[in-house]
Amino acid sequence: MSYDPLAMDATRIPSRPSPAPRPFFRTPISESVPVKIVLITLGVAFLGAMIFLPLAAVFFEAFRRGAEPFFAALVEPDALASIRLTLFVAAISVPANLVFGLVASWAIAKFEFKGKSFLITLIDLPFSVSPVISGLVYILLFGSYGFIGPWLISHGYQIVFAVPGIVLATIFVTFPFVARQLIPLMEQQGKVDEEAALSLGATGLQTFFRVTLPNIKWALLYGVLLCNARAMGEFGAVSVVSGHIRGKTNTMPLHVEILYNEYNFVAAFAVASLLAFLALFTLVLKSLLEWRYSGEIAATGRSH
């Protein structure tokens, strides 16, 4: 046999015994099928144990003794009062943050000024503050030993351990949701549309309501959705400033805690399942918005 390197290579490669023939769907930049299966199994098992199992547990425990105790726990007067209070608090704090989000993102996204990124960081602050501290700050202000609490209380205004404190603490923890959704998007959209409207004779308000708002409506809805979920579900901050008075200053999450501490597990899980349902509803709407309007929600990729 003559020494011909090419011929030798040609014969050697197919006869090399060790690597099994590659599956036809494996490319050099993907993993082999067993590796894929192992990774997918690991990931799915992790999500199953950490996300789906707890969710299932809430609904299962709520219906442990059947449907009757479940509904009884929801229509009981203290539960109804907590549902009303939760809706009331959200009905104030969500619009407050919606208006603030629109105002702040107009100032921040449509104009250039020094210290812009610092201002955005300040708006994001509540995300990095423990919920408990978000409640504490209002006690230090409005509590009976606080800065202006004694004066307010002597004039008949009870802020903390009452509904106003719950509203304030909820506004605090949900403060960034709308603004941080709108600012990057409005920065990316620029101000050409608005300038065109103004040059055609529209007033500032007309420009905002007919040009800017339609451009950001889906992102606004997205931000409001997340803001609302947090507002209705907030526990730590509200727990600190609430007086824990049944039927008066208990929101749904606080009502859940009280029921649980009284070993009334079915009722606790029944109210909790209502909150879990709200979370699922929020997730479904959020996913729909992301699939349908992804480009109109976030400026760069997905953001939270």
Add this chain to the structure above:
Amino acid sequence: MNTMSVSALTARLLPRPSPTVLPGFGLTMGLTLAWLSLIILIPLAGVFVWSAGLGWEEFSRLAFDPRTTAALKLSFGAALIAAAVNVVFGALVAWVLVRYNFPGKRLFDAAIDLPFALPTAVAGLAFTALYAPNGWIGSWLVPLGVKVAYTPTGIVVALIFIGLPFVVRSVQPVLSDLDKELEEAAATLGATRLQTVRKVVLPVLIPSLLTGFALAFARGVGEYGSIIFIAGNIPYVSEIAPLLIVIRLEEFNYPGATAIAAIMLVISFALLLLINLLQSWNRRRTGIAA
């Protein structure tokens, strides 16, 4: 304060914006600053004013008493472990969701955000139901000698749940934007798949992994609702710092509560700064704001 004086005030306090025909800068900026100050900045500053009023000796006595130190160590330690676990599993989940197709993928992708949407108290209740000695998982683990509920392990489990979306959502966009040609180049140069992943893919992901880690850690340190049900809340053992603040407040021990809050706030602000630096690093590396 009426709107005219707010506009006039901001016009004097802030540098003028670069020229534009758009109206409303003074008004909107004034309202933004006023609302931000009233709701966030002044109340937060109150914590530091209160702490300063205590004097250094009193403050350090309150802040470094053994029970407080133990609670702070537990909050930071548990958050650190949970964030580390989340980096590993978060990267795995992000990889699986971006690179592979399997039935129910969209459902799993949407479910990642459940910890953001689910009220923390509900999560706490759910984990207690699962891991209590008579719970779904607990009844299997306890005979094996593994106690999760009412121990620091339970705290870590709750914090893994809370932190997971931060890591996955930081890594996911970077991974799906990653140029396949880089990996093809590595493969044509003879790298094995493992080498390519380790030396080409991983370095690109590191800033986003660190961002996710820091976000999950920062969130975990302050977490309250999902922990208190499962922790057992035994002083020196499973009592987290936010809970100790609540306990001090219930004792009307405002100085004690404020001292712990001040320490936590300072560390949170340092973390926030770090996260901002990491995110701008990530942006420079990949062009994606995670």
